[in-house]
Amino acid sequence: MFDEEEKQIFxxxxxxLITVGVDLSDEFVxxxxxxxxxxxxxxxxxxxxxWYWLQTQKRDIENANQLLxxxxxxxxxxxxxxxxxxxxDKFKSPAEKWWEQARKVxxxxxxxxxxxxxxxxxxxxxxxxxxxxxxxxxLEIAMDMSWQEIITYYQRVTGTIIDSQPGYFLFRDE
Numbered sequence: 001m002f003d004e005e006e007k008q009i010f011x012x013x014x015x016x017l018i019t020v021g022v023d024l025s026d027e028f029v030x031x032x033x034x035x036x037x038x039x040x041x042x043x044x045x046x047x048x049x050x051w052y053w054l055q056t057q058k059r060d061i062e063n064a065n066q067l068l069x070x071x072x073x074x075x076x077x078x079x080x081x082x083x084x085x086x087x088x089d090k091f092k093s094p095a096e097k098w099w100e101q102a103r104k105v106x107x108x109x110x111x112x113x114x115x116x117x118x119x120x121x122x123x124x125x126x127x128x129x130x131x132x133x134x135x136x137x138x139l140e141i142a143m144d145m146s147w148q149e150i151i152t153y154y155q156r157v158t159g160t161i162i163d164s165q166p167g168y169f170l171f172r173d174e
Contacts, residue, residue, distance in 0.1 A: 006040055013044035014117070016091045020051040021064030029065050032072050043071045045078035048085055095123035095139055105147045107164060111154055115139065129158045 002010060010033065014024070023029060036043065047068055051061055061067055070076075092100075099115035102108045113134060114126040123139035135157065142150055155162055 002034065009041045009044070012086070013041070013048065015093045015096075016048045016051075016086055016088070017044060017064075017068070018093070019088075019091050020047060021061050022047070022068050023065055026065055029068060032069055036072055039075065042077055043068075043075075045081045046071050046076035049078045049081050050076075052085055053079075093117045093123070094143065098125075098139060098143060102147075107151055107162065108147065111151075127154060127158075130160055 018024060033040070047064075050067070054061060095115045095117045099112075102112060102115070111127050112125055113128045115123060116126065117123045124136045125139055125142055127135050127137065129135065137150075137153070145153070151162065154160070
């Protein structure tokens with residue numbers, strides 16, 4: 001597994017790697033990443049800068065997992081790497097994208113404390129009960145639900161009824 005420095009490097013590039021098509025749930029990919037004993041950051045930068053170059057050519061990466069393996073085996077070096085590459089809106093994680101949308105729903109802004117990414121893939125939503133207790137929901141489950149379904153689920157889990165009126169929300173026990 002990663003030491004603290006490697007973990008921070010992985011987290012820095014994770015969203016970009018997912019966007020370019022690397023499947024971080026693939027055990028073979030995980031083994032390559034965890035087994036890299038030097039220049040982990042350079043390999044990630046090389047793949048991402050190659051993706052940027054392909055974008056300028058209006059092409060996509062055919063097999064990102066294979067490309068990652070090739071980058072590690074051949075010890076690729078980044079070409080024309082720019083730190084700004086990581087600020088690309090396409091590199092937002094599913095958790096970040098979901099949270100941006102959820103914030104637009106007034107009631108959810110009041111129920112959700114945070115949306116977090118897991119280390120390798122997925123994430124969780126942190127809700128707060130009216131009494132202050134926190135509970136989590138798997139992000140992948142929430143992504144398959146409508147906003148109303150999430151609110152209904154919240155009410156069922158917390159035993160709370162939410163009366164919404166224009167401009168305010170009233171929470172009460174069932």
